[in-house]
Amino acid sequence: MVKIDDEAYQCYRKAGEIASSIRRIVPSITKEGMKILDLCEKIEKLIFEKGGKPAFPCNIGVNEVAAHYTSPFEDESLIPKDSIVKVDFGVEVSGYIVDTSITVSFNKELYLMVRAVDEALMEAIKFIKDGVKAREVGKVIENKIKRYGFKPIKNLTGHKIDRYKLHTGKVIPNVSEINGSKIEAGEVYAIEPFATTLDGAGVVVNGSEAYIFRFQKEKCSKEIEGLIKFIKENYSNLPFAFRWLKKSYLNKDLDTLFKEALSQKCLVSYPVLIEAKFKPVAQAEHTVIVEKNGCEILTGY
Numbered sequence: 001m002v003k004i005d006d007e008a009y010q011c012y013r014k015a016g017e018i019a020s021s022i023r024r025i026v027p028s029i030t031k032e033g034m035k036i037l038d039l040c041e042k043i044e045k046l047i048f049e050k051g052g053k054p055a056f057p058c059n060i061g062v063n064e065v066a067a068h069y070t071s072p073f074e075d076e077s078l079i080p081k082d083s084i085v086k087v088d089f090g091v092e093v094s095g096y097i098v099d100t101s102i103t104v105s106f107n108k109e110l111y112l113m114v115r116a117v118d119e120a121l122m123e124a125i126k127f128i129k130d131g132v133k134a135r136e137v138g139k140v141i142e143n144k145i146k147r148y149g150f151k152p153i154k155n156l157t158g159h160k161i162d163r164y165k166l167h168t169g170k171v172i173p174n175v176s177e178i179n180g181s182k183i184e185a186g187e188v189y190a191i192e193p194f195a196t197t198l199d200g201a202g203v204v205v206n207g208s209e210a211y212i213f214r215f216q217k218e219k220c221s222k223e224i225e226g227l228i229k230f231i232k233e234n235y236s237n238l239p240f241a242f243r244w245l246k247k248s249y250l251n252k253d254l255d256t257l258f259k260e261a262l263s264q265k266c267l268v269s270y271p272v273l274i275e276a277k278f279k280p281v282a283q284a285e286h287t288v289i290v291e292k293n294g295c296e297i298l299t300g301y
Helices: 006-029 036-049 108-127 134-147 222-235 242-248 254-263
Strands: 059-062 065-067 084-093 096-105 157-161 171-173 188-191 194-196 204-215 267-275 281-283 286-291 294-297
Touching: 006 036, 006 084, 006 096, 006 286, 036 059, 036 084, 065 084, 065 204, 065 281, 084 108, 084 281, 096 108, 096 157, 096 188, 096 281, 108 134, 108 188, 108 194, 108 281, 108 286, 108 294, 134 171, 204 222, 204 242, 222 242, 222 254, 242 254, 254 267
Parallel strands: none
Antiparallel strands: 059 065, 059 084, 065 267, 084 096, 096 286, 157 171, 157 188, 188 286, 194 281, 204 267, 286 294
């Protein structure tokens, strides 16, 4: 059993309350034809206004884009008509993180796929408790998605969360697989079923672009020391967006310095993840604290 002290628990609760309040309004603020950048920035601004910090840049996955797309600086991309949109965001309070997502579909033909991931998420949450094997949770998710006539995405998973660490070693798969790890009371997990259509590949691949990054190491050349120090002090080990730096690190040579930081592997990037056959994707996600006989949904108040 993992022990969570009262201070940590209160931080998780606060982060969850902030995330829940924003999650509830996502369907009403997500519009066809709006700029993706406007939606990203609105959600991130709300997190700050409610007393938290973004745990990572708001991800907006349109149609076949499953994850890791956040608007680049001065992005002009729009949410297309008849699209399916994943809105994935996280809240951090004193390093304690919750992660949640909701899918908004403007395509009536994909409503059922949204329902499939929503119900798969809730079935997984009902099943989770101390001692359950991760692969058994994956089987619950897979069975529910398939029952609705859709295909789970097998190389995307839920993940254990620690302080200042969004992804730790343990995962919760979305399919039944050989995964012997056990879920323990006191652990915090983001559970996130992903589904696509039956004619989809059921896997995601890396796209050619990346707009989300994370600090990796301090050892670097003198010319980028200031930038790396700024990133570590402001974002710790959590993911950040280059567009955030454009507003906060006011240096005329930022573009050049940033490319150098990437080339020296002081930073790592998160490529945009795309369904391998370019089929639409739906996602649902909550963060939970595992208990002896169940779990508490932090992002579902």
